[in-house]
Amino acid sequence: MQRGSNRLSAHRDDEMKHELQGLIRSGHPTRVEEWHDPEPAADDDPEVTTGPVPHPGATGEAEALRFEFARHLGRTTFPAERSAVLRVLHERHAPDRLIALAQELPAHETFRTVQEVVSALGLRPEA
Structure with a gap:
């Protein structure tokens, strides 16, 4: 295995992998002390910091909604009704707005991805 011009030693690289292993596997912070975790976005933060930046001239509603659903559902939820x-x-x-939108989904349809959830709500991604 070639390391090239890596500024970290092989030992420190392995140590960092071990530190992040719990976060990667669980999908949420795993530290006991809360002060180690990054703070979540505040309600008054600009949209750019909490979601995708829409294309110029596009509303980006579908992309923003897909981002919000993905943030709260994660990968392990699917496939799901x-x-x-x-x-x-x-x-x-999750915010009440997302729960209200999810209640509008068809009852017995199985969704494989977050994109299918957003598409079932009648929103299509911008071209």
């Missing part, structure tokens, strides 16, 4: 999506949103304390 509406009831499973709602359960995960409630468990992860």
Whole structure:
């Protein structure tokens, strides 16, 4: 294995991998002390810091909604029906707006991705 001009030693590189292993596997911070975790975005933060930047001239509503659903649902939720999506949103304390949108999903349709959830709500990504 070639390391090239890496400024970290092989030992420190392995140590950093070990530190991040819990975060990567669980999908949420795993530290005991809260002060180690980054702060979440505030309500009055600009949209640029909390979501994708829309294309010039586009509203970006579908992209922003997909980002919000993905942030709260994660990868392990899918494939899922509406009831499973709602359960995960409630468990992860998603905003009421997302829960209300998820209640509009078709009842017995199985969704494989977040994009399918957003498309079922009638929003298509900008071209």
